[in-house]
Amino acid sequence: MKYSSTFSSSPCLLFIFLMIFFNSATATRFNIPRLSPIGGTILQELSGIVLQSHHSEHYKTFYYKQTLDHFNYRPESYSTFRQRYVINFKYWGGANASAPILAYLGAEAPLDGDIAGIGFLTDNAVRFNALLVYIEHRYYGKSIPFGSREEALKNASTLGYFNSAQAIADYAEILIHVKKQYHAEDSPVIVVGGSYGGMLASFFRLKYPHVALGALASSAPILYFDDITPHDGYFSIVTKDFREASETCYQTIRDSWSEIDKVASQLDGLSTLSKKFKTCNPLETTSELKNYLENIYASAAQYNRPPRYPVTVVCGGIDGEAFGSDILSKIFAGVFAYYGGNRSCYVNAPTNLSETTVGWSWQTCSEMVIPIGIENNTMFQADPFVLSEFINKCRAFYGVSPRPHWVTTYYGGHDIKLILQRFGSNIIFSNGLRDPYSSGGVLENISDSIVAVHTVNGSHCLDILPANKSSDPDWLVKQRKIEVEIIEGWIAKYYSDLKALN
Amino acid sequence: MKYSSTFSSSPCLLFIFLMIFFNSATATRFNIPRLSPIGGTILQELSGIVLQSHHSEHYKTFYYKQTLDHFNYRPESYSTFRQRYVINFKYWGGANASAPILAYLGAEAPLDGDIAGIGFLTDNAVRFNALLVYIEHRYYGKSIPFGSREEALKNASTLGYFNSAQAIADYAEILIHVKKQYHAEDSPVIVVGGSYGGMLASFFRLKYPHVALGALASSAPILYFDDITPHDGYFSIVTKDFREASETCYQTIRDSWSEIDKVASQLDGLSTLSKKFKTCNPLETTSELKNYLENIYASAAQYNRPPRYPVTVVCGGIDGEAFGSDILSKIFAGVFAYYGGNRSCYVNAPTNLSETTVGWSWQTCSEMVIPIGIENNTMFQADPFVLSEFINKCRAFYGVSPRPHWVTTYYGGHDIKLILQRFGSNIIFSNGLRDPYSSGGVLENISDSIVAVHTVNGSHCLDILPANKSSDPDWLVKQRKIEVEIIEGWIAKYYSDLKALN
Numbered sequence A, B: 001m002k003y004s005s006t007f008s009s010s011p012c013l014l015f016i017f018l019m020i021f022f023n024s025a026t027a028t029r030f031n032i033p034r035l036s037p038i039g040g041t042i043l044q045e046l047s048g049i050v051l052q053s054h055h056s057e058h059y060k061t062f063y064y065k066q067t068l069d070h071f072n073y074r075p076e077s078y079s080t081f082r083q084r085y086v087i088n089f090k091y092w093g094g095a096n097a098s099a100p101i102l103a104y105l106g107a108e109a110p111l112d113g114d115i116a117g118i119g120f121l122t123d124n125a126v127r128f129n130a131l132l133v134y135i136e137h138r139y140y141g142k143s144i145p146f147g148s149r150e151e152a153l154k155n156a157s158t159l160g161y162f163n164s165a166q167a168i169a170d171y172a173e174i175l176i177h178v179k180k181q182y183h184a185e186d187s188p189v190i191v192v193g194g195s196y197g198g199m200l201a202s203f204f205r206l207k208y209p210h211v212a213l214g215a216l217a218s219s220a221p222i223l224y225f226d227d228i229t230p231h232d233g234y235f236s237i238v239t240k241d242f243r244e245a246s247e248t249c250y251q252t253i254r255d256s257w258s259e260i261d262k263v264a265s266q267l268d269g270l271s272t273l274s275k276k277f278k279t280c281n282p283l284e285t286t287s288e289l290k291n292y293l294e295n296i297y298a299s300a301a302q303y304n305r306p307p308r309y310p311v312t313v314v315c316g317g318i319d320g321e322a323f324g325s326d327i328l329s330k331i332f333a334g335v336f337a338y339y340g341g342n343r344s345c346y347v348n349a350p351t352n353l354s355e356t357t358v359g360w361s362w363q364t365c366s367e368m369v370i371p372i373g374i375e376n377n378t379m380f381q382a383d384p385f386v387l388s389e390f391i392n393k394c395r396a397f398y399g400v401s402p403r404p405h406w407v408t409t410y411y412g413g414h415d416i417k418l419i420l421q422r423f424g425s426n427i428i429f430s431n432g433l434r435d436p437y438s439s440g441g442v443l444e445n446i447s448d449s450i451v452a453v454h455t456v457n458g459s460h461c462l463d464i465l466p467a468n469k470s471s472d473p474d475w476l477v478k479q480r481k482i483e484v485e486i487i488e489g490w491i492a493k494y495y496s497d498l499k500a501l502n
Helices: A018-023 A035-054 A111-117 A119-130 A164-181 A196-207 A231-247 A247-267 A269-276 A287-300 A310-320 A327-338 A355-366 A387-398 A406-411 A414-422 A436-440 A474-501 B020-022 B039-055 B109-117 B119-128 B164-181 B196-206 B233-245 B247-265 B269-276 B288-302 B312-318 B327-338 B355-366 B387-398 B404-410 B416-419 B436-440 B474-501
Strands: A059-065 A080-088 A101-105 A131-135 A189-194 A214-218 A427-432 A452-454 B059-067 B081-087 B099-107 B131-135 B189-194 B215-219 B426-432 B450-455
Touching: A035 B404, A059 A164, A080 A111, A080 A119, A080 A247, A101 A119, A101 A164, A101 A196, A111 A131, A119 A131, A119 A474, A119 B233, A119 B355, A131 A164, A131 B059, A164 A189, A164 A196, A189 A196, A189 A474, A189 B247, A196 A214, A196 A406, A196 A427, A214 A474, A231 A247, A231 A287, A231 A436, A247 A269, A247 A310, A247 A327, A247 B196, A269 A327, A287 A310, A287 A327, A287 A436, A287 B039, A310 A327, A310 B355, A406 B164, A414 B474, A427 A436, A452 A474, A474 B059, A474 B215, A474 B288, A474 B416, B020 B119, B059 B164, B081 B109, B081 B119, B099 B164, B099 B196, B109 B119, B109 B131, B119 B131, B131 B164, B164 B189, B164 B196, B189 B196, B189 B474, B196 B215, B196 B404, B196 B426, B215 B474, B233 B247, B233 B288, B233 B312, B247 B269, B247 B288, B247 B327, B269 B288, B288 B312, B288 B327, B288 B436, B312 B327, B312 B355, B355 B387, B426 B436, B426 B474, B450 B474
Parallel strands: A101 A131, A101 A189, A189 A214, A214 A427, A427 A452, B099 B131, B099 B189, B189 B215, B215 B426, B426 B450
Antiparallel strands: A059 A080, A080 A131, B059 B081, B081 B131
C-alpha cells in the first residue's frame, strides 16, 4: 500500500467520495481510490489563508501519551502512542474566569491545515475569550500508533484500533488532561468539527456530556447510515445543484455518459477518449473517465462556495463551448474550467495516495459505512449501492468485514427526533442545502437546544471556514452569527448553573 | 485459579467486598478473596422464592451470536460467543400496541437466579403489559467467550474483553435484535439493574438513549470512583447501621479488634482464637479472622432487610451473650447468630470461588476501581485505600494495571448535577440509606426526570427484589409504587411523542 506521508490536507475539505469508487462496477486498479481531485483545487484556494493567518508563535504543540485501546485490557491494549494537539493561549480569559475552551476535533486528515482552516475558532476566539485546542485524530498526521505509519497501516491487526469510538475516547482523555493541566475544570468546552469531524463533535457531546458542554457539528451526515437516508440523496443533490445552475449544463452532463459509451464502443474508442480528455495515461476502461468526471461534479457541488462557486465554473465551461461543439468537447471544457486550465494532462495523473484517502478507505470499510448510491433520477448513470458487494470488496482488501450497522447501534440515528427531543442538549447541526451531504444531515430542530441551522445556498462545512469580510454573502454571515449566539446562550446558562451550585 | 462453574448466585446480592480483601495489609493466600459469606446466607433465604415463582414454561432461553470486541476491527475482534438471554412473553401486550419491554441487565453473576430474584420485572409485568427480557453479562454463566471458562479466564489476554463498555454494547445489540425480531421497534424499553447492574442500567440510558427509554438503577454507586465519594463512605454507614441498632453492640465490635490483637500476641494466641471462633482450619493470621468479621458486618449492613434484618440478628447475638462474657465470646455469638447456628465451623471453611468472586475480582482490578477504605471514624481498625498498593497487587496478579480513572472518563460522575441537569432524562437512582453503597449513590434529584428515590431504612437493591405482601414495610411498598409511577409517566410521554410524530 502506497501513501504519501508528507501531503498535508486541509480540514473538513476532504470528506471524499470513496463510495463512488468502491461502488462503481469496475473498481480501480488499486481497489482503493486515488486522491480525490478536490484536494488539489481546494488546497490551492486555501493556501493563501494558511500562510497568511498561521501566526505560529501563538500556537504550542503538545503530545499526549494516549492509550491504544480504551475498551480492552489485554496487555497490548496498554500500548501508547504520541497524540498531537495544539493550543493557542493568546485569547484565553483564564481558569479563574472559567473562560471557555473551543476544541476542534480532528477528522480524517493531519491536523496541520486546521489551525488556519477552521476559521470558526480563530474568528471567535476574542469574542469568547477562548482557549483554542486542536486535537489530531488517531492514525493521521503525527498521531500514529505502532511507531510508524507503515506498521500502523500494515493490516487489520494494526488498523483495528482505528475507529470513531476510540477516537472520541482519545479526545475525552486529552480534554480532561488539558482542563486539569490549566486548572480549567470549570471552563466549558465547546467542541467543533466538520463533516466526519462534525459527526464526531455531535457524538462527543452525546457520549461525553461531562467533558463537552456543547457541540457545533458542521455538515455532519449522521443520518447517512443504514437506510435512514435514501441512498441516492447525495447524487440527487449534486444533480439539483447543476440543474439549478444551468439546465443546458445539466442536460449535457446527463447525455454525456452514453456518449462516452458510444465512443468507447467504436474502433480505438478508448484511444479517442484519451485524446479528447488529454489523459495523462491511455485509458484502460471507461470507468476511469466516468469516475473522474463524477468526482469533479460531486466535488464542485460539495464545495460550491463563494467566491468561486465551482458548479458555476464547470457549467460555464460546458455551456461556453462554441455552439455546435460535440458533447464530449463540452464536458472537457467543463473539466478544463474546473482546474482553471492549469494542468498538462487529466483523468489519470500519477499521484500519491493522501493520508486521507488511505485512512478514510479503512474507516469506510470497517465502521463508517455510508451507503451512497446513484439512482436513475440523477444526471448520472445508475450505480446503486449494493451492500453485499461493498462488504466483499472490503473483505477482499482488508481481510475483515465492515460492520454496517454499528454506527447506528452505538450512536443511534433512527427516529432521531423521537429519541433526542427529551434527551441531550446543546448541539448545533449546521448544513448548507447545496452540500450533497446535507441529505444525511439533521435539518430540523430536535429540541430547544439540539437545533438545526442551515442555509439554502451553503456548501460543505462553509460556516466553520475562515470568514472573509469582502466576499462572504449575507446569509453566511448571518448563519455564523446565529451559531455564535446559540453557543453564547449555552455558556451563559452554564455559568448561571455553576454559580447556583457553588 | 480455581472457581466453581456450577455455583449459581442470586442477582444483585453479590456486590461483594473484594476491596476489603485487596485492601487489607495481609492479603489472603490466593490474593483474591474467597466467596463472600453473603452468598450463602442470602441464597438460603431466597431459595424458597426461586423455587416458588420460577414457572419455567413462560420463560424461553435464547443465545445471541455476540461480537467479542465491539470497539476494534482486528480479525480477533470478530470472534463471537453465545450470549444467553431469557424472554417471558406471557404478559406482553404485543408489538401492535407498542407494549413496553422491561429488560434486566445482568450483573456480575450468572443469570439463573435473576428470573425469580428480580421481582421488579415479574411483579410489574401485568401492570405494564410488558415483555420481560433478562440478559446475561459476558463472562458469566453460559455467556462465556473463548469456548470455555478456563480459556476465558486464563489471563489478561482473554480477560481483556471483560468490561462494562463491552457489556453494555452487548446489551444494545441484543435489545435491538429482540425489538427487530418481534417487530417491536416502537416498544419502549426500560432497563433495570441493581448494584453494579444498576450502574450499567444508568450508563446504558446515558450511552444508548436510542435503545432504552429509561432506566431504574437500584443501589448503583456510580459516584464511588476517583475521589467523588469519600473513601470511608462504605464503612461509615456500616458503623452507623450497627450503632443505630445497638450502642453496646457497636461498642463491643469496636473494642474487639484490639482484643483479637491482644489474644493473638499471647502464647498460642492464634490457636486460642481458632478455638474461640471454631475455625475450620487453624488460623494463620489475625487478618483471616478480621476480614471474615468485617465481611459479616458489611454484609449484614448491606442486606439489612426485612423480615430478618441481619444487623439486628448479629447484635442480638452479641448483646444477648451472658452478662460478664468476654468480648470475643460476644463477637462469636454474633457470628453464630448471623448464620443461625447451622455451621459446623467458621472463618476459613474450604470453599470454591464463585463465578462472581472470580469475575468481580478481575473487574475491580481492571476497570471498576471502587476505592473503599476504612478510616478511624468507624467501628473498624483503620485500613485506608491506597491506590498505589491496589495497583501493584492487581498488576502482580493479572499482569496488567487497573485504569482507576477510566470510569469517570467514560461515564462521568464528577459534578453530576451540573452536567446532567440539562442533559439526559429518565433515570431513577434508587437507594436505601442503610445500604453502605448508598454513600456512592445519587441521593438528590438531578432534574425533572433524572431522579433519586431513596428510603431511610432501605438496604441494597431492596426495591427490585420480589415484593412480599405479608412482610414488606409500608415505606418499601411506597418506594416501589413511586418508581412504577415515574416509569409510567415516561412511557405515557413517549406514547404521546410517538403519536405526535406519526
